[in-house]
Amino acid sequence: AQKITQTQPGMFVQEKEAVTLDCTYDTSDPSYGLFWYKQPSSGEMIFLIYQGSYDQQNATEGRYSLNFQKARKSANLVISASQLGDSAMYFCAMRNRDDKIIFGKGTRLHILP
Amino acid sequence: DAGVIQSPRHEVTEMGQEVTLRCKPISGHNSLFWYRQTMMRGLELLIYFNNNVPIDDSGMPEDRFSAKMPNASFSTLKIQPSEPRDSAVYFCASSLGQIQETQYFGPGTRLLVL
Numbered sequence: 001a002q003k004i005t006q007t008q009p010g011m012f013v014q015e016k017e018a019v020t021l022d023c024t025y026d027t028s029d030p031s032y033g034l035f036w037y038k039q040p041s042s043g044e045m046i047f048l049i050y051q052g053s054y055d056q057q058n059a060t061e062g063r064y065s066l067n068f069q070k071a072r073k074s075a076n077l078v079i080s081a082s083q084l085g086d087s088a089m090y091f092c093a094m095r096n097r098d099d100k101i102i103f104g105k106g107t108r109l110h111i112l113p
Numbered sequence: 114d115a116g117v118i119q120s121p122r123h124e125v126t127e128m129g130q131e132v133t134l135r136c137k138p139i140s141g142h143n144s145l146f147w148y149r150q151t152m153m154r155g156l157e158l159l160i161y162f163n164n165n166v167p168i169d170d171s172g173m174p175e176d177r178f179s180a181k182m183p184n185a186s187f188s189t190l191k192i193q194p195s196e197p198r199d200s201a202v203y204f205c206a207s208s209l210g211q212i213q214e215t216q217y218f219g220p221g222t223r224l225l226v227l
Contacts, residue, residue: 044218050215
């Protein structure tokens with residue numbers, strides 16, 4: 001069965017520090033995509049970064065990078081130099097060839113000044 | 114690009130009433146998804162369409178929920194009759210139908226059933 005697990009319900013991090021949000025996944029499909037979304041308190045879902053199962057390099061988008069360890073089935077999100085505006089809920093998600101995307105339960109990140 | 118458009122943004126209704134949520138996907142996207150988000154259950158996929166055809170509705174809670182996509186630019190999610198436990202934020206999202214294509218979410222409809 002396909003599954004996304006985010007084990008950290010909440011995290012507190014000091015501003016300017018790097019943050020790692022954990023995500024593990026389970027699928028028997030060799031072809032899949034992994035996504036991270038940010039949901040600030042205003043409620044909208046914002047796409048952050050994508051990693052394909054066949055991608056050789058870890059994805060990066062500005063301060064966001066994805067630590068993709070395929071053998072361990074993990075896709076952790078790393079935010080460098082955290083900012084107060086990074087405080088939000090973060091969701092890891094996976095998409096398989098059946099087109100459906102499944103989401104983890106999310107991690108609430110609090111950046112402290 | 115206007116993004117995914119949802120209406121209404123907020124809906125307050127009384128138990129037993131019919132509720133219709135509307136969604137306009139991004140032009141050119143051929144996959145459309147309806148999600149429900151609550152504190153208790155997180156983000157749940159209710160149903161998704163590909164090329165206007167419902168592909169998987171296994172997440173629809175019960176027969177009170179129905180969804181349609183009469184054309185590529187419009188979809189509805191209907192709850193009849195509504196119950197207080199249906200109170201949630203309902204998101205519509207659209208994407209191109211490839212694994213690497215991200216979903217783009219609408220702003221959501223915040224539904225409160227009294």
